Amino acid sequence: MSIAVEQLRKSFGSQQVLDSISESFAQGCISVLLGASGCGKTTTLRCIAGLERPTGGRIVIDECTVYQESPPVWVPPERRRVAMVFQSYAIWPHMTVFENVALPLVAAGMGKPAIKQAVLETLHMVGLDSYAGRSVTELSGGQQQRVALSRCIVSESPVILMDEPLSNLDARLRIAMRGEVRELQRRLKRTILFVTHDQEEAMSIADTVYLYHDGRVIQKGAPKDIYDNPASRYAAEFLGRANILSNYEWTEGPRGAAYRLAGGACLPAAPGGPPAQGAMLCIRPEKWRLVNPERAAIAGRIASTSFIGDRTEYWIDTAFGQIAAVELNAAVRRPGEAVGLEVAAHDIRIIGE
Numbered sequence: 001m002s003i004a005v006e007q008l009r010k011s012f013g014s015q016q017v018l019d020s021i022s023e024s025f026a027q028g029c030i031s032v033l034l035g036a037s038g039c040g041k042t043t044t045l046r047c048i049a050g051l052e053r054p055t056g057g058r059i060v061i062d063e064c065t066v067y068q069e070s071p072p073v074w075v076p077p078e079r080r081r082v083a084m085v086f087q088s089y090a091i092w093p094h095m096t097v098f099e100n101v102a103l104p105l106v107a108a109g110m111g112k113p114a115i116k117q118a119v120l121e122t123l124h125m126v127g128l129d130s131y132a133g134r135s136v137t138e139l140s141g142g143q144q145q146r147v148a149l150s151r152c153i154v155s156e157s158p159v160i161l162m163d164e165p166l167s168n169l170d171a172r173l174r175i176a177m178r179g180e181v182r183e184l185q186r187r188l189k190r191t192i193l194f195v196t197h198d199q200e201e202a203m204s205i206a207d208t209v210y211l212y213h214d215g216r217v218i219q220k221g222a223p224k225d226i227y228d229n230p231a232s233r234y235a236a237e238f239l240g241r242a243n244i245l246s247n248y249e250w251t252e253g254p255r256g257a258a259y260r261l262a263g264g265a266c267l268p269a270a271p272g273g274p275p276a277q278g279a280m281l282c283i284r285p286e287k288w289r290l291v292n293p294e295r296a297a298i299a300g301r302i303a304s305t306s307f308i309g310d311r312t313e314y315w316i317d318t319a320f321g322q323i324a325a326v327e328l329n330a331a332v333r334r335p336g337e338a339v340g341l342e343v344a345a346h347d348i349r350i351i352g353e
C-alpha cells in the first residue's frame, strides 16, 4: 500500500509543526524520515496512524482517503490497517512473548489454532521461537524490540510505521537490527515508514530518505544520491561530513574553468559557467586525494589525525582554511606533515544556503 500526504499541516497551539508537506511513500519500500529533533517526523507518523488529527491537508493510504480537511474525512486509527513500533517497544510486561505477539490477532477475533500457527511462524522469522513461553521482562532490549516487530508483522498490516525503533539499543545491536529490518522488509514487502535522527541509520536502511527541516521535507532521494548531491548547506552537513567553501572566484583560463580560492589555489570547475550568486562549493572529505606535496597544485599541512581503523580522518590546514579529508587503509600521516591535495571537478558540488 502506498501512502500519500498532500499539503499536510499540523500546529500545536501557535506552533506550526508540519508546514504543508506533500509527499508519497512508495509501496513495499522503506521510506526513512530523517531530521533533527523537533522537526516534525514523529508528528507525520502519528498523523498517518490517526493518533494525531492534522490541522489541514489530506492523507491517502492505498488510494483511500483517511483524512481530509474539506469536505471532512476522518478514518479512525483502528480502520487504517497500519501498525506502529515505538522506541519504547510498547510491549506488556505481564505477558509472555507469545501473548504479546498474539495480541492483534486475539483482538481481531482469530481462532486459537490459527493464532498459534501465525505467532510461531513470526517468532521463527525473527529468531525468537525458543522464547515463546518466556516473560518479556526476561529478554534483552534487542529481543524485546524483536517482539514489538513481530507484533507488527503478525498483524499483517500492509503498512508499518516505526518511530526510532532502534534508539534504545546499544550500538552493536543497533547495527545488527538495521540489517534485520531490511531483511524482514525484503521478505515481507510491507510499506515501512521509519523515523530516525541518525543519519547513518537512515542511509543504511532506506530505499528513500526524506530529509526534514523545520516541518518541511527539504530533500529526498536514494541514500547515495542525496549524500552525493546535497541541495543545500543544511542537507550537506546533516547527511555527513562536508567541506563547504563560500569564498572563491570563478575564473576561466587557457587550461579551463577553475574556482580560485584564498591564497591563490585553484580547484578545477566543471564546464557550465559560473555558479549562481551566493552558491557554495561542497566537497566530501573522501573526495580529496592526498598526494605528493611537490606535485600538487594545492599545498596543505596535516593539523590533526584521527585513526578510526578502516580509515584515517584528517584536518588539514590550507591557505583557504582548514579542511576535512579521509583516507582508507593508508599509512597514517602525522601532524605537521606536508601534503598535496587534489580533487576532480566532478566531485565538487555547487550548493545553495
Ligand SMILES: Nc1ncnc2c1ncn2[C@@H]1O[C@H](COP(=O)(O)OP(=O)(O)OP(=O)(O)O)[C@@H](O)[C@H]1O
Residues within 6 Å of the ligand: 012, 017, 035, 036, 037, 038, 039, 040, 041, 042, 043, 044, 197
Ligand atoms: N502533543 C503535543 N503538544 C504540543 N507540542 C507537541 C506535541 N507533540 C509534538 N509537539 C511539538 O512538535 C514539534 C515536533 O515534534 P515531533 O515529535 O514531530 O518531532 P521529531 O522530529 O519526531 O523529533 P524527535 O526526534 O525529538 O522525536 C516539537 O517541537 C514538539 O515539541
